[in-house]
Amino acid sequence: MNNKTRRLITLGLLTCFALVVWLGMASPSQAHWADMAAAEVLVGERHTQMTLTFPTGLAAFADSDRNGQLSASEVAEHRLELRNFLAQQIRITDTDNRQGTLTVKATDGATVSSSALTAPNTHSTLTLNYAWAAPVKGLTIYYDLFLPEVSTASCLTTILQAGQLKTFVFTPNRRHLAIAPGLGDYTLGGILLAIAGALAWGALHSMSPGHGKSIVGAYLVGERATAKHALFLALVTTVTHTIGVFALGIVTLFAANYILPEQLYPWLSLVSGLMVAAIGFNLFRSRFKLNRNRRSAHSHHGHSHHAHEHPHDHAHGHSHDHTHDHTHGHAHGHSHDHGHTSSHSHVPSDQPVTWRSLLALGISGGLVPCPAALVLLLSSIALGNVGIGLLLLVAFSVGLAGVLTGLGLLLVYAKHLFKRVPTHLRLVKFLPVISAVGITLIGFGISARALVQISAF
Structure with a gap:
């Protein structure tokens, strides 16, 4: 293998490792807050009310004191500007394409969704009321209140209409939602549709930075893990x-x-980060010791082999026939030993995976609740549908787990590719140690970020 190919392989491995660490240390704004909004919509015959929690920066013109949140006095002062702005960004029309008359006011007290979503000095909550002169049969919501150039921006919307609960996620690629006339009671099709939506939302949301993907990846890369x-x-x-x-x-x-x-x-992030760091440090210590012992054993084996060669060469120089027989046997033995050693060092051989370490890592990875799932649950409870909320929460978590499972299986089976990597590439031999260092750094990064947030209160 030439130097150029070796450098490309090394660069590729380093890039993958850096990406894993970056995903684990993504800031809160990258992982959840700055790209996320939540809305609770109550649909009536002539009136529709939306309680919206959104990043304040989108309406910075109304934030007079620049504290990152809109107060009741600021909303009253900029009521006309807010109405004109939101009437363009969030339009609700009936089946005849008539837009409801919009009024904007500050929310009296925090809603359950805003309490779950609001990060310090980032979000504000407003109540938007849309009214029509006559009863409406169906509605269409157009939502375009997103941070510019943020592909992960979204608004998790919970809709209650005629006793029916619906969920929808607005994204830059999904800006329209048609709401059919209310059907009264819950239907099996409506419930299944809501479950499918929560499942897909969990899977899509898990693609954003965070959610334990880096921890799972770094662990499975360096362990003798299987599909189970x-x-x-x-x-x-x-x-x-x-x-x-x-x-x-x-x-x-x-x-x-x-x-x-x-x-x-x-505080939950701090506990989770410390747990991850402790697990990573323990893995680093055991893997480093194992790698050092392996190198020591390899060096000792090579020395004994050399000592074995010398006395045989010296002792069997007297007889041609005997030397020929010995040389033939020795060559065969040397070829066998060398082939075995090379094959053995292709893939880092680590200590077996323990169920205890998997349990601890899984708990630390899932300890911090995802705000999107919390908003989904609390919105359902607020609209009087506790059972449906729990069902949607489970579906959301299953969708999130599906991505983690897929990533884990991909890494487990992809490790077989390392058998084709040259044995003299030192980075491959130290990959288990490097992945353990990555887990430790991720844990420290989570803890440091949590301490910064705690100090802000």
Whole structure:
């Protein structure tokens, strides 16, 4: 292999490792807050109300004191500007394409969705009322309130119409939603459609930075993992995430006056980060020791082999026939040993995966609830549909787990490609140690970010 090819392989491995670390250390704005909004929509015959929580920067003209949140006085002062702005960005029309008359006001108290979503000094919540002179049969919502040039921007919308709960995610590529006339009671088709939407939303949302992908990837790359290990790790992460969202939802509903979710998130992140760092350090220590012992054993084997050669060459120089027989046997033995050594060092051989380490890593990865899932659950509860909310939460978590499982299986089976990598490429031999360092750095990054958020309160 020439130097150019070796450099390309090394650069590729380093790039993959850097991407894993970046995903794990993504800032809150990259992972959740700055690109996310939430809306609760109550549809009536002549009136439709939207409670919207959105990044304040999109309406910075109304933030007079520049504190990142719109107060009631600022909303009153800029009411006309806000109405004209939002009437263009969020249009709700009837079947005859008539837009409802819009009024904007500050929200009286925090809604459950805004409490779950609002990060310190980033979001504001407004109430938008749309009215028509006559009863409407169907509505179309056009939503275009996104941060520019942010492909991951989205608005998780929960809609209650005639006792029916619906969910929809507005994105830069999905700006329109048609709402058919209310059907009254829940239908099986409507529930299945809502579950499918939550499942897809969980899968899509997991593509954004964070959500444990880097931790799962860094761990499985450096361990002797199998498909069942990848499935177990994704399952533990999903169950922990679901329980965490439900627990935090209960706290939000019954202890909102004492504990706010945005104050709990940093502490949960700190605990999660410290757990990940501890796991990573323990992996680094064991893998480094194993790698050092392997090199020591290899060096010792090579020395003994050389010592074995010398006395045989010296001792069998007296007889041609005997020397020929010995040389033939020795060549065969040398070829066998060399081939075995080369094959053995193609793939880093680590200690077996332990279920305890998988359990600990899965719990730490799913410990911090995803704000999108929390908004989904609390919006459903606020609209009086606890059972549907729990069902949608499970579907969301399953969608998120599907991506983690796919990533885990991909990494498990992709490790066979390392058998084709040259044995003298030192980076491959140290890949388990490097992945352990990556897990440790990810843990420290999560903890440091959490400490910064805690100090902001």
